[in-house]
Amino acid sequence: GAGVSQSPRYKVAKRGQDVALRCDPISGHVSLFWYQQALGQGPEFLTYFQNEAQLDKSGLPSDRFFAERPEGSVSTLKIQRTQQEDSAVYLCASSLRVGTGELFFGEGSRLTVL
């Protein structure tokens, strides 16, 4: 596709439900990032993939958060037993090269936990 595609764009979950957010990066992009953006704040790093390898997951806030990119393209961010504090926009970004260069962001998935 022409850009980074994320789905769903909006998700409402009841507290305790599991959610899965999908990211389809730009074709051929090696690096893939997930960020969490709370209302009125800057994006905060969650995790990073180089192809299918998850090289950095230092930003995941708890073990309820899990991300995968099994074939080195599409990635899924899963949040188990959602809590109200998980409400945020989850942004996916991809980059052509490793270690440097522009990150291209998707429009994000807005998660609201009731």
Added chain:
Amino acid sequence: QQQVKQSPQSLIVQKGGISIINCAYENTAFDYFPWYQQFPGKGPALLIAIRPDVSEKKEGRFTISFNKSAKQFSLHIMDSQPGDSATYFCAASISGGGGNKLTFGTGTQLKVEL
């Protein structure tokens, strides 16, 4: 720990005026400093970026000034237009095999009035 501090939080500028947003960083290992522009409901998009080997970079109406010794950098928008009204984020990263993981500032909401 906030590694990139951004100010002001909001800014109102008259059409044709100069918008100035400032950022300061703490980690001297940072070697890539981009500015991202974000419109409501959209993901951040790269505006302009600089590396510490130069003190200024200009692209059209947008200029980054960089002061390595003070660990500060700023974005200047010349001849500001209503279409520039958006949220601007400074960011910083360390190039290398660990991925170009961006650390973002908290954002500046710019409004350009007619």
